[in-house]
Amino acid sequence: MKLASFLSIVLMTGFLLVAVMRLHPVGQATGDPDVFSDRGNVIIDVQNVATMDDYFLRNGQMETGSNNIVTSVVFDYRAFDTLGEAAVLFIVVTSITMLLYGLIKPGETPDDVIIAADGFPLKISRIVTIGALLLFPVIAAFGAYIIIHGHLSPGGGFQGGAILGTGTALLLASSYMTKKLYKTYKTFAFFESFGLTLFIGLGFAGVGGSFLYNFLANGDPLLFGRVIEMGPNGGFLNSGGILPLLSLAVGIEVFSGISIILIMLNKALYLNKSQKSEG
Amino acid sequence: MADFFLYITVVFLIFMSVSAICYKTNLIKIVIALNIAASAVNLFFITLAYRSDSTAPIFTLAPALKDLKMVLPSPQALILTNIVIGFATSALMLTVAVLTYRNNGTLDIRKLKGVEDNE
Amino acid sequence: MLKSLETVRGSTRRVIGNKEGQVNNMSLSTIIIILCVIGLITAVIALLQRDLLASVIGFAVFGLVQTALFYLLDAPDVAIAEASIGAALTVCIFVIAIRMTRRREE
Numbered sequence: 001m002k003l004a005s006f007l008s009i010v011l012m013t014g015f016l017l018v019a020v021m022r023l024h025p026v027g028q029a030t031g032d033p034d035v036f037s038d039r040g041n042v043i044i045d046v047q048n049v050a051t052m053d054d055y056f057l058r059n060g061q062m063e064t065g066s067n068n069i070v071t072s073v074v075f076d077y078r079a080f081d082t083l084g085e086a087a088v089l090f091i092v093v094t095s096i097t098m099l100l101y102g103l104i105k106p107g108e109t110p111d112d113v114i115i116a117a118d119g120f121p122l123k124i125s126r127i128v129t130i131g132a133l134l135l136f137p138v139i140a141a142f143g144a145y146i147i148i149h150g151h152l153s154p155g156g157g158f159q160g161g162a163i164l165g166t167g168t169a170l171l172l173a174s175s176y177m178t179k180k181l182y183k184t185y186k187t188f189a190f191f192e193s194f195g196l197t198l199f200i201g202l203g204f205a206g207v208g209g210s211f212l213y214n215f216l217a218n219g220d221p222l223l224f225g226r227v228i229e230m231g232p233n234g235g236f237l238n239s240g241g242i243l244p245l246l247s248l249a250v251g252i253e254v255f256s257g258i259s260i261i262l263i264m265l266n267k268a269l270y271l272n273k274s275q276k277s278e279g
Numbered sequence: 280m281a282d283f284f285l286y287i288t289v290v291f292l293i294f295m296s297v298s299a300i301c302y303k304t305n306l307i308k309i310v311i312a313l314n315i316a317a318s319a320v321n322l323f324f325i326t327l328a329y330r331s332d333s334t335a336p337i338f339t340l341a342p343a344l345k346d347l348k349m350v351l352p353s354p355q356a357l358i359l360t361n362i363v364i365g366f367a368t369s370a371l372m373l374t375v376a377v378l379t380y381r382n383n384g385t386l387d388i389r390k391l392k393g394v395e396d397n398e
Numbered sequence: 399m400l401k402s403l404e405t406v407r408g409s410t411r412r413v414i415g416n417k418e419g420q421v422n423n424m425s426l427s428t429i430i431i432i433l434c435v436i437g438l439i440t441a442v443i444a445l446l447q448r449d450l451l452a453s454v455i456g457f458a459v460f461g462l463v464q465t466a467l468f469y470l471l472d473a474p475d476v477a478i479a480e481a482s483i484g485a486a487l488t489v490c491i492f493v494i495a496i497r498m499t500r501r502r503e504e
Contacts, residue, residue, distance in 0.1 A: 009294065009298055009301065012297070013291075013293075013294040016290045016293065017287070017290055020283065020286040020290055021286075025282040026283065026286070026329060027282075027329055027330060028331070029327065029329060029330050029351050033330060033348050035349075036344055036345075036347050037345070038345075053351040053352060056352055056353060057349055060352075061338055067337060067338040068475075069336040069349075070336055070337075070355045070356050070359070073353055074360075078353075081357075081360060088367060089364075089367055092367040092368070095371060096370060096371060099374050099378060154335070154474035154475045154478055155475070156359075156475065158359060158360075158362075158363050159475065159482060162479065162482040162483045162486075162487060165482075165487055166482060166486045166490075169487065231338070232338050232339070232340065232341040232343065232344065232347075233338065233339070234340070235339040258487065261370055265374075265494045268377070268498070269494055269498055281426055284426055284431055285430070285434060288437065292441055295441060299445045304503075304504075305504070307450055307492070308445070308450070310492075311453060311454070311492075312445060314488065315457070318460065318461070318464055318484065321464075321476070322464060322468075325467075325468055325471050325473050325476060326471065328473075329472065335472045337474075350471075350472045355473050355475055358476050362476070362484065363483060366484075366487060366488055369488060370491050373491055373492065376495060377495055377499060380498070380499040380500075385504075
């Protein structure tokens, strides 16, 4: 039985190796590498390009107004997939809360003193708690910077939301405000729903063109609509259309979702430990 | 052969993950192996989108337009959502593993007792 | 300051080639090959440990190697996502799960 499974795994690896050798060599992806050479400030039509990525590289900056083409693909050309992904995160947060419901006993908060494995209370030293409290605003500022500059530099909604989530993990690990942090999950639940509703609302706002249409690009310069010419530039914050607003909505939703997951798991851990040390 | 070294790395990572899923008996070790397989697939996509002598698809402070070449942007957009979904999936798997430990007292997959039939 | 930042963006290509302007058809630079080998060794070590906490720390180092590989393959967005989610938050969740169950594999 073990021999049969090992032979099938080796056969699968052999097939994968043979298949991988027939791909293009690393570094020579398909498409036209000279997609910018001397065609002026013209939006190339869909029938004149060889691959889809040539169209994105050539027209992404002029149509959406953002410097970061990956963000424009995630939030403008393929924004419907991003809506599905935000919905998957929402469903997973709901499932985890539902599965841990019996362990959490809502309404009951654990004590601030944690009993270690040998029966003695575990005191977190003052350096750790105050250090984490001083570091959390810096992490929050960095996360907010990455969210709002998603269309100019590498970043966006998902990365910034995950960085803000690590700030919550730091506060939970230092056990600074355990009782108050466990009661904040209602605020986080409200903001998670608010983020997803803001995303869908911005999608319906441009419904004259289509759902999730970028109706603010190349329009009013005060409302994120500055016109960008093709080519390198220094980066202007008021460009990009609805890309910064969608990044903000996704960032709020991802931050709140990850914080709820961490708070629920932490609460189950501490209630589990205090039960085991009693009984 | 050095041209294909990244592809061979991906194939060996998938081989190790599938062997660990078949032969390891601890639930948490199986979840770690699944995460390694997901990371290997992400590396495969980014390798497919790579062009030598090119730069990242960002126009801020990029080289001048006459000698500008960029890598493909759409596989990177797919992998961005894949990483967040992989995190959410492993969080859900670990919650189920913790509940399994509370019900059975062990995390060994050979010793898990099933649900008795009610007949 | 803008000029110095401009040269930082293109300097990776110039360090690998010997002279500026010479089209160097080196297939894969040596640092990518070294990082791939380190990643393979780290994954093997992470899957063979009996102590689950050591296995999770090996998985975090694997995430760090992946972040460096994504940056060297010209994908900085994916590198930021993998660094914050793969190497920080996944390890956080694994450590909480290990504390609720056993630490050693039988």
